[in-house]
Amino acid sequence: MAVARRLKQPSWRDARLLIGILLVAAAVSATWQLVRVASDTITVYAAAETLVPGQKISTDQLEKIQVKLPENAEKYVSANRDWGAGIVALRPIYPGELIPREALGNASELEGRMLAINLESSLPDGVRPGSRVDVWATPRDGAGTDQMAKDSRLVLEAVTVLASGGLDNALGSDGQSRIELFVPSPDLPELIQVLGRDERISIVALPGSKSP
Template sequence: MTTDTRSTDTQGAARLRKPSWKDPRLLIGVLLVLASTAGVVALLASQDRTSDVYSARQDIAVGTALSPEDLVVVPVRLGDSIGAYLPVSEGIPENAVLTRLVTEGELVPAAAVGTADDLDRKPVGLSVEDPLPTGTAAGDRVDVWVSLRTDTNSYDEPRLLLEAAEVSELTVDESALGASASTLVQVLVDDEAMPELLDALSNDARIAVVLDPGAGS
């Protein structure tokens, strides 16, 4: 049997022939490379773009009405996460309050900005004479114990009224010295527990605030 070598050589030459610029496969390849390059350039540009958002100038307690004095403008690169924070371009919403503590230097989360109607906890001031441990600050958790006054001007056994209540603010009475010094502790109280706490305060119950360091973990 004989083989047509001319036919074989012709097919090999066809396979080795350089592709023409009119070849659809070449055009598709070039378009894919260009599209990939454009996508990488766009991604790098978006990551390098900065946006102005608000940061807390100092600790801002829950329920605080936001004002320019509380905030600092910070340029940041957050990419797709930029929508999670309060943008300067939209300004401070009217009647906006914080629904959670924002600490000094923290970017203000959009989810932490609402109105007074959004608050499910409200701050109540408790004056305590026993000092809290050094380093106690807003955001820590405390247990609140009360001893109710009896008809004989004595007090019942202490009982736990609020467990793991969040501290929104601490104010030390600098004018008092020694044993008479006191601290005003603002704790966040939900509506369910509010009547009982206010009743205890109005009836001169003894209030004790105990740091609960494991509650927030």
């Protein structure tokens, strides 16, 4: 008569048992890592479109992004904060850029002013809100083209474009254009003097300048 074999107690040396323990440990470790990473992330605002200095900001122009900011989180605008009325951009903010606290404030904090200039020529291709341009001035003294080129001088460097476009052709202004710039306060007096002398203004786009 055959005798039933006794079942052996599993041993720590059983390979299948060890593999099972390792799999459970790996799953626990992975879960812990996910929880830890999630706890290290915060939800902040990023620009959904180009924002220019002086522009009033609303949440419609922003998007929420979850990012890992372990040390400098306080430098950015949390998506959980209340959005107050009258908040404006103090500097250009480009699409996808996280919103720094220092880039927002009240209109009284702007370190510059908006100024519109009518131009006698078309704007360079690609100039639009958020672009940066140089402004050159040339005296109208009846000199030849070569001399006028020598007399041209840089008035403003790397200023931000707020708006741009052509003038109404129905008024006989074909080829002319208009540009609105954010001019730093220290540069305003010289530009006002240039406009008062009715000098010819030229706009030069900066290579690689950010634009939407």
